[in-house]
Amino acid sequence: MTTTAACIEATSAGADLTKGTVTRRDLRADDCLIEIRWSGICHSDIHTVNGDWPHDNFPMAPGHEIIGTVRDTGADVTRYSVGDIVGIGCMVDSCGECASCTAGEENYCLNGMTGTYNSVDRHDGSITQGGYSTHIVCREDFLIRMPEVAGGLDSERMAAMTPLLCAGITTYSPLKHWGVGPGSRVAVVGMGGLGHVAVKIATALGAEVTVFSHGLSKEDDGLRFGASSYVATGGDAADTFHKAHADEFDLILNTVSAALPIHRYISMLAPDGTLVMLGLPPEGMNIRANQLTGRRRSVAGSNIGGIAQTQEMIDFCAEHGITAEIELIAADGVNDAYRRVLGSEVRYRAVIDANTI
Incomplete structure (x- = not known):
């Protein structure tokens, strides 16, 4: 069944973000439902919200740096189970058939990869909605398995890994x-x-x-x-x-x-x-x-990387103790964070505590 999720959304280009809701699709056979814990703010979110890259897909929930917990799985899911901690980056689908996809470079899908937000779902034509939300649905093939860290999902170290997904x-x-x-x-x-x-x-x-x-x-x-x-x-x-x-x-x-x-x-x-x-x-x-x-x-x-390489990167960073330098913010601080990012005042990435949405 569909899931109604609370979100932070842009209702028009350049307007402050406000709280709203998005409807997450019924699980397809290869889908997982993710309860989001952390969502990073990328400068590209700001460009999209402010209309610097023109589009008319409002209202829209941005966000493509996501970490959370699997809460439900489709009938054909084999790689993930309820309770697994996973990440989602900049894309949630691709054609799976072109030369780029079969080479493990879904980011260069010749038929166009599906972005995590502000992109057309290739199955039903809806507009994808991103990680400034409490829940999201994603194909298991586009999930990243997150490493175990002390304190688990709620640790500041896990929060600081969120921006690595972009x-x-x-x-x-x-x-x-x-x-x-x-x-x-x-x-x-x-x-x-x-x-x-x-x-x-x-x-x-x-x-x-x-x-x-x-x-x-x-x-x-x-x-x-x-x-x-x-x-x-x-x-x-x-x-x-x-x-x-x-x-x-x-x-x-x-x-x-x-x-x-x-x-x-x-x-x-x-x-x-x-x-x-x-x-x-x-x-x-x-x-x-x-x-x-x-x-x-x-x-x-160069444009992000494929799913296999993204998993390789996360594992490499975990092995070498690499995280982003972050500021944790509550949902009601998003608009101020946007202004501070534009003013080069954030050192160096803001991450939203999704529990506050």
Whole structure:
């Protein structure tokens, strides 16, 4: 039977979020009903709610960083049982048949993966509703098994793993794809919700990590997270920061969703180096071809990761003690958290206590 769940929802673009309800579908044979405990706030939630990425799917419950407990299962579910602690990331379905899906890269489904919220359910045409809610229904194939931690589901450590279901896989996937390991020289541009996790994961993989950030206010944190150096790119350094790092990095992860002088970052790539776009600036990029041909450099993009790789990432982070740095908030603090994220005041990810919805 359907489940009516309390939620936090956006009723129109740019409006404050309010409490409401969503109806979760009847369980299909391969579905699990999840009681949500923690839900992270991603910057993409804010872009979607504010209409920066235009759509008309209101009212809408955002949220694609979710941890909770299995409360019911469909008839054909075999991998999970009632009581299991699971995570849900940015997608809840895909076609399962295309070359990308059969390769375990559902995130690149050639027929379009189904996002956790603000996406069209490929079975019934409804709009998916996300994790700012008390319950959610998801196919078992898109669930992530969460590791055991002291204190279980209610521990702050489990809460701090919630953002890994987006920020973790978004940074882990390109680090693995481009073969980062001991001896790799990695730069992370921006040290917000994505960037701070990238520093931790790249360090754990054995890389030498440098952070490039507008200012030095987060330098102590960056070094504590494992970076070997931290470089300011704003103010008096704006035109010169790159010169001391020419031809240095094997991989640069750009986590910033604002326009940057991209040619300066390309100049810091070593021969065969790659600059990977993770942030989504609305402006186009002006790339000088001779910067690429002269060193056989590349500019690339990466979008989360497949389910198997997301499970690999969670297990890797658990093994290495990696979590996000978080602020726990109650449901009635969501609008203030949005404003503080936009003001770069949250260090470094806000997580909603779903018990307060």
